[in-house]
Amino acid sequence: MNLSEIGYRRVVVKLGTSVLTSGSLKLDRAHMVELARQMACLMKAGVEVVLCTSGAIAAGKEHLSYPKLPDTIASKQLLAAVGQSQLILAWSQLFSIYDLHVGQLLLTRADLHDRERYLNARDSLNALLNNGIIPIINENDAVATAEIKVGDNDNLSARAALLCDADLLILLTDQKGLFDADPRKNPDAKLITEVQKIDDSLRMLAGGAVSGLGTGGMATKLEAADIARRAGIEVVIASGHHKDVIQNVVCKKPVGTHFTALEHPLESRKQWILAGPKARGQVELDVGAITAVTEKGRSLLSKGIIKVNGEFLRGDTIELIDSKGKVYAKGMSRYGSIDVDKIAGKHSDSIEEVLGYDYGDAVVHRNDMVVL
Numbered sequence: 487m488n489l490s491e492i493g494y495r496r497v498v499v500k501l502g503t504s505v506l507t508s509g510s511l512k513l514d515r516a517h518m519v520e521l522a523r524q525m526a527c528l529m530k531a532g533v534e535v536v537l538c539t540s541g542a543i544a545a546g547k548e549h550l551s552y553p554k555l556p557d558t559i560a561s562k563q564l565l566a567a568v569g570q571s572q573l574i575l576a577w578s579q580l581f582s583i584y585d586l587h588v589g590q591l592l593l594t595r596a597d598l599h600d601r602e603r604y605l606n607a608r609d610s611l612n613a614l615l616n617n618g619i620i621p622i623i624n625e626n627d628a629v630a631t632a633e634i635k636v637g638d639n640d641n642l643s644a645r646a647a648l649l650c651d652a653d654l655l656i657l658l659t660d661q662k663g664l665f666d667a668d669p670r671k672n673p674d675a676k677l678i679t680e681v682q683k684i685d686d687s688l689r690m691l692a693g694g695a696v697s698g699l700g701t702g703g704m705a706t707k708l709e710a711a712d713i714a715r716r717a718g719i720e721v722v723i724a725s726g727h728h729k730d731v732i733q734n735v736v737c738k739k740p741v742g743t744h745f746t747a748l749e750h751p752l753e754s755r756k757q758w759i760l761a762g763p764k765a766r767g768q769v770e771l772d773v774g775a776i777t778a779v780t781e782k783g784r785s786l787l788s789k790g791i792i793k794v795n796g797e798f799l800r801g802d803t804i805e806l807i808d809s810k811g812k813v814y815a816k817g818m819s820r821y822g823s824i825d826v827d828k829i830a831g832k833h834s835d836s837i838e839e840v841l842g843y844d845y846g847d848a849v850v851h852r853n854d855m856v857v858l
């Protein structure tokens with residue numbers, strides 16, 4: 487690989503279950519060797535690689551010879567606990583062919599949202615990279631329950647890219663990229679090669695369909711791409727079976743769907759709001775407030791709030807929605823849900839009178855808000 491062709495310094499590669507199993511029910515080790523070779527090639531050329539690998543549950547099923555288990559969280563945890571050790575063993579052996587060491591990081595949402603744990607994970611990631619070791623990341627499925635899960639490895643890989651300050655995120659899957667319709671259902675679907683903006687019409691194309699063992703389909707890949715590109719990270723969705731796909735993407739050859747990074751990325755505080763805590767609740771806005779927030783860059787005032795959904799505390803992240811549930815923005819609330827309920831629809835001047843105290847005019851200040 488010609489070093490002068492490479493425009494990137496640190497790359498996160500996410501491999502979906504669909505790629506690792508090649509559509510079968512077991513890990514396709516022959517193909518994993520090929521992917522390890524490509525990543526090793528990058529490392530040798532001076533590009534740091536972080537691998538976000540799925541496949542623990544598939545590997546667990548394979549290792550236990552496809553046991554009949556009840557469809558419960560405990561069964562998934564069992565399969566992930568068995569499969570993750572098989573998965574890391576496989577990667578460790580494959581990278582050792584190229585004299586490369588790997589280090590395992592199993593994360594949950596809590597590791598990314600608690601500031602201290604976030605910094606610990608970041609330090610560990612940097613320590614591995616600075617010593618030429620490939621960090622291998624997966625969700626800690628064996629202990630994570632829905633409440634503390636990121637939920638899918640597309641979103642996890644975007645957060646990993648933010649965490650290690652990568653400049654490229656490559657999402658490899660079983661399709662050539664994002665199509666204008668699900669290619670499984672529409673053989674005439676066309677590949678979208680370049681995306682400048684992720685909006686509702688694009689999200690509609692992603693649908694909800696997934697391959698046999700995958701989680702989330704294109705919808706979660708678009709969520710991941712949105713988070714990463716807003717943080718200034720380029721994203722490519724491509725086929726994990728395309729010849730030399732990783733090298734081609736890194737050398738900026740036309741392959742898959744490329745998402746341009748925002749020229750002016752969100753500041754790190756807003757990146758954290760976007761990628762960080764799960765929204766604890768929602769506030770429904772009237773039309774004027776939606777315009778003020780989305781088009782005029784204003785803070786959300788109590789007057790524009792119609793309704794409160796869920797229970798949240800001051801400082802929690804909430805979603806700003808319309809009457810149909812469409813989410814327009816995500817932000818940190820300066821008031822808890824009980825207070826917002828009391829001041830909804832009222833003028834900011836009356837907040838102190840109603841509550842007996844006042845944390846300022848804005849319920850969600852524009853500095854604490856990301857418009858989607």
Ligand SMILES: Nc1ncnc2c1ncn2[C@@H]1O[C@H](COP(=O)(O)OP(=O)(O)O)[C@@H](O)[C@H]1O
Pocket residue numbers: 501502503504505540658659660661663664665666667668669670691692693694695696697698699700701702703704705
């Ligand atoms: N617009 C689209 N373009 C491409 N694939 C799509 C689209 N909409 C849905 N899909 C589905 O998403 C699947 C890939 O997601 P998923 O099964 O979660 O894979 P992975 O294991 O790689 O994360 C594809 O097999 C495809 O059927």
Ligand SMILES: N[C@@H](CCC(=O)OP(=O)(O)O)C(=O)O
Pocket residue numbers: 501502503504539540541542543544624625627637638639640699700701702703
């Ligand atoms: N953490 C899970 C994979 C979750 C996931 O997002 O899967 P995929 O959609 O195949 O990338 C596992 O290792 O089996």
